[in-house]
Amino acid sequence: MFHTEICDLLGIKYPIIQGGMAWVATAELAAAVSNGGGLGIIGAGNAPADMVRDRIRKAKSLTDKPFGVNIYFMSPFVDDVMKTVIEERVAVVTTGAGNPGKYIPSLKQAGIKVIPVIASVALAQRLEKIGVDALIAEGMECGGHIGEITTMALVPQVVDAVKIPVIAAGGIADGRGFIAALSLGAKGVQMGTRFICAKECTVHNNYKNAIIKAKDRSTVVTGKPTGHPVRVLKNKLSHQFEILESRRADIKDLEALGTGRLRAAVVEGDVENGSVMAGQIAGMINDIKPAAEIIKELMNEAKQVLDSISNIPE
Numbered sequence: 001m002f003h004t005e006i007c008d009l010l011g012i013k014y015p016i017i018q019g020g021m022a023w024v025a026t027a028e029l030a031a032a033v034s035n036g037g038g039l040g041i042i043g044a045g046n047a048p049a050d051m052v053r054d055r056i057r058k059a060k061s062l063t064d065k066p067f068g069v070n071i072y073f074m075s076p077f078v079d080d081v082m083k084t085v086i087e088e089r090v091a092v093v094t095t096g097a098g099n100p101g102k103y104i105p106s107l108k109q110a111g112i113k114v115i116p117v118i119a120s121v122a123l124a125q126r127l128e129k130i131g132v133d134a135l136i137a138e139g140m141e142c143g144g145h146i147g148e149i150t151t152m153a154l155v156p157q158v159v160d161a162v163k164i165p166v167i168a169a170g171g172i173a174d175g176r177g178f179i180a181a182l183s184l185g186a187k188g189v190q191m192g193t194r195f196i197c198a199k200e201c202t203v204h205n206n207y208k209n210a211i212i213k214a215k216d217r218s219t220v221v222t223g224k225p226t227g228h229p230v231r232v233l234k235n236k237l238s239h240q241f242e243i244l245e246s247r248r249a250d251i252k253d254l255e256a257l258g259t260g261r262l263r264a265a266v267v268e269g270d271v272e273n274g275s276v277m278a279g280q281i282a283g284m285i286n287d288i289k290p291a292a293e294i295i296k297e298l299m300n301e302a303k304q305v306l307d308s309i310s311n312i313p314e
Helices: 005-010 027-035 048-064 078-089 101-109 123-130 152-161 175-185 205-211 236-246 251-258 259-265 279-283 291-310
Strands: 014-016 040-043 065-070 090-096 113-118 134-136 166-169 186-191 219-220 230-233
Touching: 014 027, 014 040, 014 291, 027 040, 027 048, 027 065, 027 291, 040 048, 048 078, 065 078, 065 113, 078 101, 101 113, 101 279, 113 123, 123 134, 123 152, 134 152, 152 166, 152 175, 175 186, 175 291, 205 259, 219 236, 230 236, 236 251
Parallel strands: 014 186, 040 065, 065 090, 090 113, 113 134, 134 166, 166 186
Antiparallel strands: 219 230
């Protein structure tokens, strides 16, 4: 019922993509999402190429379905990671925090689909012109690094501005959000925070439990003065950021405060002094279940929502 052109483009059953979250989007999670009918993504983050290669090969051992790698352009290893994904012939590359233009010819030659994450119409149009296959329009409701426009406002404007398929991201956790995204013109959705609470996600249980305990106003945006704002769950670390920002602290001090904090939360389980990146939909997540079950539940909810809309009297 919900087979869209994204399914044909990526060779997947459902138009659902898992966010390429650094430290969180491991081979285990990516493979589980792909096995469940979506597109799993390995988050390269700031990892060196040999580590990314190991993750790719691990995913290949866990699934025979397509999966991708998210490449973060602020990483010092971008060139080497690009060479690695080309050598390993991954199905898809999603990108963030930069322009993939110079890599597109070699990625295309290798048969790899290129889908950048964007937060503005202008960037969407520029990237369409250089030949990307689709776009992920991500609203500021998302966890981690954010833009300035909400999903509801961004997605339809991007859809109207380009001819390639658009995938909606930010603030989507269930069938209602999925149907809303399709209604805005998107051909699929990307979810990050919801998949953190997948059984196969290897983050520390403290991280998952912090999301489950979250309410509607549990997130805050830190690091605005650095030019790279990040949405996280409120904790001692976010409070420290608020204090430094109110005092107009030097940007170097703010950046130093954030260094290594995501790993502290994800790996060590320090959800008070670590950076617990999560979207505003954290308050909608109440359980931990297998990724395939999350996808199946979302599809069932979407059908129910569609049926209920169809029954509304004119």
